[in-house]
Amino acid sequence: MRNIWILFRREFGSYFATPLALVFIVIFLLVAGALTFGFGKFYESGQADLSAFFYWHPWLYLILMPALSMRLWAEERKSGTIELLLTLPITPWQAVIGKYLAAWAVAGLALALTFPIWITVNYLGDPDNGVILAGYVGSLLVAGGMLAIGACISAVTRNQVIAFIVSVVICFVFLLSGFGIVLDFLPGWLPQPIVDAVASLSLWTHALSISKGVIDVRDLLYFVSLAAAWLAANAIVLDMKKAD
Amino acid sequence: MIEISHLSKRYGALTAVDDISFNVQAGEVLGFLGPNGAGKSTTMKMITGFLAPTSGSVRVCGHDVESAPLAAKACMGYLPEGAPSYGEMSVRGFLEFIADIRGLSGERRRSRLDDVIARLGLKGVLEQMIETLSKGYKRRLGLAQALVHDPQVLILDEPTDGLDPNQKFEVRELISAMSKDKIIVISTHILEEVEAVCGRAIIIASGRILADDTPQTLARRASSGRLEDAFREITLGARPDVREAVNA
Numbered sequence: 001m002r003n004i005w006i007l008f009r010r011e012f013g014s015y016f017a018t019p020l021a022l023v024f025i026v027i028f029l030l031v032a033g034a035l036t037f038g039f040g041k042f043y044e045s046g047q048a049d050l051s052a053f054f055y056w057h058p059w060l061y062l063i064l065m066p067a068l069s070m071r072l073w074a075e076e077r078k079s080g081t082i083e084l085l086l087t088l089p090i091t092p093w094q095a096v097i098g099k100y101l102a103a104w105a106v107a108g109l110a111l112a113l114t115f116p117i118w119i120t121v122n123y124l125g126d127p128d129n130g131v132i133l134a135g136y137v138g139s140l141l142v143a144g145g146m147l148a149i150g151a152c153i154s155a156v157t158r159n160q161v162i163a164f165i166v167s168v169v170i171c172f173v174f175l176l177s178g179f180g181i182v183l184d185f186l187p188g189w190l191p192q193p194i195v196d197a198v199a200s201l202s203l204w205t206h207a208l209s210i211s212k213g214v215i216d217v218r219d220l221l222y223f224v225s226l227a228a229a230w231l232a233a234n235a236i237v238l239d240m241k242k243a244d
Numbered sequence: 245m246i247e248i249s250h251l252s253k254r255y256g257a258l259t260a261v262d263d264i265s266f267n268v269q270a271g272e273v274l275g276f277l278g279p280n281g282a283g284k285s286t287t288m289k290m291i292t293g294f295l296a297p298t299s300g301s302v303r304v305c306g307h308d309v310e311s312a313p314l315a316a317k318a319c320m321g322y323l324p325e326g327a328p329s330y331g332e333m334s335v336r337g338f339l340e341f342i343a344d345i346r347g348l349s350g351e352r353r354r355s356r357l358d359d360v361i362a363r364l365g366l367k368g369v370l371e372q373m374i375e376t377l378s379k380g381y382k383r384r385l386g387l388a389q390a391l392v393h394d395p396q397v398l399i400l401d402e403p404t405d406g407l408d409p410n411q412k413f414e415v416r417e418l419i420s421a422m423s424k425d426k427i428i429v430i431s432t433h434i435l436e437e438v439e440a441v442c443g444r445a446i447i448i449a450s451g452r453i454l455a456d457d458t459p460q461t462l463a464r465r466a467s468s469g470r471l472e473d474a475f476r477e478i479t480l481g482a483r484p485d486v487r488e489a490v491n492a
Contacts, residue, residue: 006344010330017332017373080328084389087292088345089318242295 003090007098008105011072015106024068028110031060036117049127053117054135054211058142058175058204065143066167068106069150070160072099073238077158086242096235100151107143111136131213138210141223142203146171148230155237171203174226178202245269246291246397246427251300253286253451260286262451263300270396273423275442275459276431279479283451284431285325288401291429292322305396318346321395323403327386331375335366335385338374339392346393360388363418379406387415398422400430404437416441435471439463449479
């Protein structure tokens, strides 16, 4: 635990040592605001809730989370510090988790800074704050799932641009795996249970059901296992591809 | 001590390190010599547990690097090739991070940090971002991070690369001063360095050990009595094609 904390602190600090975290947070707040008030018709809907706000988060994350995760391992590889890091007396797992949590914390911080919109709906009306809290939890979980995917992809390459693009594509597939745009790619002869299984992998569906205010154990389990699977893959990739 | 037995590393068809065995005792400074691509760095990466060997084993301070990596890594300090460090951190922040992850705390943490900062002359750049440092400072910082926990075993991959002559001299003095009770393995292609600091030299080429002796004895192998000529004869002798080309 101590080692994870030390690694987390270093990684979190290095997000803020460069303008990256700041740019990320500012862009997140601007775009989230624009989507909510522009496309989401936040005022026009006349309802005191944040569904118009949370609705756009998965789309926003599709671009922003890979931008946050792309450097996690690719940069270590490029600068050679991966050799330093992995010859310190730590396990690869501690490094994987420390880095992942640091990226997630930056995303969490950006999300937390949207609190003025929560104050606004409470000022304007009488919203169900339980549902809003669930919306925040769901949004944070989607971010966490995408960051786990991005962290793993970042370990595959030393090129951050490649890490970014591949992560966006994979996150897109996971986001929409319940929808026609992804399911149409599956060959028609696949048995229905497999198609259903692919459809049930959709980040979107699970996030939507949480944001309705019900935190179901199955949805939580989905996010935990999604992140765990990608982080396990991250550790394996790291071990296999240390040299290049 | 370091015990290396039948160590090999293959990448597909390429054999980078080919069945090498040797031991290093406390108090020894071993110079690892060889042409570029000879397998020096690969061997060091396997000793420090960064790369897993294809076959063979490495034991450091009695710990097998593959089966007890944390114990083995804890007793080693390592300067990787090119002295990589986190550019966006300050010198102080980086050294403190290393001290923390090495498990130092309290008074010992402070005294060890003060010691390496003083020894490597980093006092003036403590608050500077690492990416703004000159090559010489970066190398010294790399050495400092390897020394923070006062390790039993030091593995230094080209420790004086990029330093000016005065800095080279200082680093050699530093290595000599530490050598009494430690095991130090340095790789280099600067032969005068080997004569200056190493009590023993291993010459490797194409992944094999070609010679293992004191630098003085090795130098006597050449008719001129110079280590430089001995190195050339030994390493080129391993590759008949090159030898013919040189002689022609």
